[in-house]
Amino acid sequence: MANNSEKAPPQYLRDLLEAAVGQKSMRWTVPDCGLSSAHRFVVQLETNHSVFVKAATDEETEQWLRTEHSVLSAGAGNFMPDIIDWLDPPGMRPVLITEDLSKAYWPASHAGVTWRKGDFDLFFDGLKELSAFKTDLTLPKLKNPTTPLWSEIADDPTLFLQLQLCSEQWLSKSIGTLIQAENNVNLTGDRLVHGDVRSDNICFAGSQLILVDWSHAARGNALHDLAHLLPTLHLEGGPEPYHIMPDGGSIASLQSAGHIWRIIEDHSMPQWLQQVFKKLIAIELEWAASCLGLETPDGLVWRREESHSRP
Structure with a gap:
C-alpha cells in the first residue's frame, strides 16, 4: 500500500480523529488502494505514529464499514488488522481507525x-x-x-x-x-x-x-x-x-x-x-x-x- 499523495481531509474527519487519539494530525496521504467512494487516509500524528482511517461517505459504504468493524472487532485471528478506534457519532457517517500497514509488503x-x-x-x-x-x-x-x-x-x-x-x-x-x-x-x-x-x-x-x-x-x-x-x-x-x-x-x-x-x-x-x-x-x-x-x-x-x- 504505497502512499500516493498528500491530500487535505474533510475538516469534520480531521476533528473526529484528533479528538479520538488526543493528538494533532500532521500529514494525511491517500494510500494506493481501495475502489469504493469511502475516504481512506494514512495519517501521521504529532508523535510520528501513524494510523489508517476509513470513513463512510454514503449509505452503501456505511453498511460495508459497519460489516468490516463487526468482523474486525470480533478478533478472529492474526490475519486481520488491529482496530484502534470506532467513531460513530450521531448524525454522521461512521469512521474506522486501524493500524497503519504501510510498512508491510503489498504484492499489488x-x-x-x-x-x-x-x-x-x-x-x-x-x-x-x-x-x-x-x-x-x-x-x-x-x-x-x-x-x-x-x-x-x-x-x-x-x-x-x-x-x-x-x-x-x-x-x-x-x-x-x-x-x-x-x-x-x-x-x-x-x-x-x-x-x-x-x-x-x-x-x-x-x-x-x-x-x-x-x-x-x-x-x-x-x-x-x-x-x-x-x-x-x-x-x-x-x-x-x-x-x-x-x-x-x-x-x-x-x-x-x-x-x-x-x-x-x-x-x-x-x-x-x-x-x-x-x-x-x-x-x-x-x-x-x-x-x-x-x-x-x-x-x-x-x-x-x-x-x-x-x-
Missing part, C-alpha cells in the same frame, strides 16, 4: 503485482488459518445458485462460442458434466469468509498474511476465498488451481459460467477487461476439465494470449 498496487519468493506459501497458510475459523457473527450467508448458468449457455451457446474458448465439439461433449458439476456446488457453511480476496487486499507483515477490507464478509464454505482467488493468482504467477484444489470441479464450473455470463451480458465492459475475463475463463475451464475428467478445452490458451499481450 496500481503499478502492478509482484509476489516475492515464498509469498504464495504464506498466503495459503494464512487462508488455511482463516478457513478454520467458525463464526456466529450476524453476516450475510452465502447461498447456492438457483439458476444454473451452464444450462442457459447450453440453450444458446452462440455468444459463448464466439469467445473462441472452446470448439462446438468440445462443448457438446462437456456441457452435461459442467451442468451437473455446477448443480453440485455448495457455497454454504459456518466459516468466516472474507468475500473479496484479491492481491490488492493482501499484505504480509513479516511472515503473517493480513487481509484488509472486510466489507463483504460473509458466512459460508471454508474454501470459498481460496477458490475465488486461485484463477487470478495463477495469472499473477501462482500455481495452477488444480494443483491446489484437485476436487474443485464444481466451483470451477460455477466460476467459469459466472465469468462467461458477465462478459456476454456486460456490453459496456472495456476491451482490456474482456481480455482479463477471457484468460480467467480459460484457466477455470482447464481447472474444471482436469477435476472432472474432461478433455482439455481446445480453444484459446491463456498462456499464449498472455505472451502475445506483452511488449
Whole structure:
C-alpha cells in the first residue's frame, strides 16, 4: 500500500480523529488502494505514529464499514488488522481507525503485482488459518445458485462460442458434466469468509498474511476465498488451481459460467477487461476439465494470449 499523495481531509474527519487519539494530525496521504467512494487516509500524528482511517461517505459504504468493524472487532485471528478506534457519532457517517500497514509488503498496487519468493506459501497458510475459523457473527450467508448458468449457455451457446474458448465439439461433449458439476456446488457453511480476496487486499507483515477490507464478509464454505482467488493468482504467477484444489470441479464450473455470463451480458465492459475475463475463463475451464475428467478445452490458451499481450 504505497502512499500516493498528500491530500487535505474533510475538516469534520480531521476533528473526529484528533479528538479520538488526543493528538494533532500532521500529514494525511491517500494510500494506493481501495475502489469504493469511502475516504481512506494514512495519517501521521504529532508523535510520528501513524494510523489508517476509513470513513463512510454514503449509505452503501456505511453498511460495508459497519460489516468490516463487526468482523474486525470480533478478533478472529492474526490475519486481520488491529482496530484502534470506532467513531460513530450521531448524525454522521461512521469512521474506522486501524493500524497503519504501510510498512508491510503489498504484492499489488496500481503499478502492478509482484509476489516475492515464498509469498504464495504464506498466503495459503494464512487462508488455511482463516478457513478454520467458525463464526456466529450476524453476516450475510452465502447461498447456492438457483439458476444454473451452464444450462442457459447450453440453450444458446452462440455468444459463448464466439469467445473462441472452446470448439462446438468440445462443448457438446462437456456441457452435461459442467451442468451437473455446477448443480453440485455448495457455497454454504459456518466459516468466516472474507468475500473479496484479491492481491490488492493482501499484505504480509513479516511472515503473517493480513487481509484488509472486510466489507463483504460473509458466512459460508471454508474454501470459498481460496477458490475465488486461485484463477487470478495463477495469472499473477501462482500455481495452477488444480494443483491446489484437485476436487474443485464444481466451483470451477460455477466460476467459469459466472465469468462467461458477465462478459456476454456486460456490453459496456472495456476491451482490456474482456481480455482479463477471457484468460480467467480459460484457466477455470482447464481447472474444471482436469477435476472432472474432461478433455482439455481446445480453444484459446491463456498462456499464449498472455505472451502475445506483452511488449
